[in-house]
Amino acid sequence: MSAEFESQADSPTLDVNLDNVCRLIQLARIFHAQEAVVIPEEPGNPSDDWPTQILAAHHDDQSLNEFRSIIDDLDRNQQVEVVALLWMGRGDYDRQDWHALLSDADAEWTDYTADYLMAHPMLSDQLTEGLDILGYHCD
Template identity: 60%
Template sequence: MLDVNPDTVCRLIALARVFHAKEAVVIPEQPTSPSDDWALQVLADHEDDEAFLEFKSIIDDLEPDQQQQVVALLWLGRGDGTLEDWPELLEQAQDDWNPSTAEYLIAHPFLADHLQEALDMQGYDCE
């Protein structure tokens, strides 16, 4: 069902946990504007963070359709749909795709938990 390697998603989960565990990272629960710029603004102070740089490098190395799958996994894991809704989540991720996928993903404070939940739903395990 996934074209993106589950091991890659597991590495993203690990990096997101490291990044979000740092006290200096502050990400608002609700963005202040409806645009995606809030993610870029939040990350401006963390552009040289090693965990973020590796996270971004992995995302940037993925094909756009694989990036879209990671976004759809985020949405699935946070309850925006069920496993039966997977095709619709993918379609929405395709419609919303832009080159700032890494920033969009890492700006979600519960990214690691949501990705892990979605992998579990899909039958994959990070251990």
């Protein structure tokens, strides 16, 4: 997936690397496409349960681990921008409110940014929409 910027008047410049945001979008899609772990109420043959477990998200999920690693490698301001893209993409703010949005996202910043982001099932779509609003695109 490559990234590109489509110049728009007064478009904010992102400090976070666009390729990183595009990779986060990919990883969020992979992670959220998985099914939750389902444990049958009545014990059955373990071999009968494998189809329901094959896509189950587990603690050692590689897409989640890579997502967390990318977020953890970002500095605070870059993490704030990713959260701001989420909020903009879900319609909480308009494009002209970008600076207020950054300020609000910074005020809410925690060490658990990756988990906060992944808790949003529509994360990939909302990050994509946030980028689109600002004139950035992932191919």
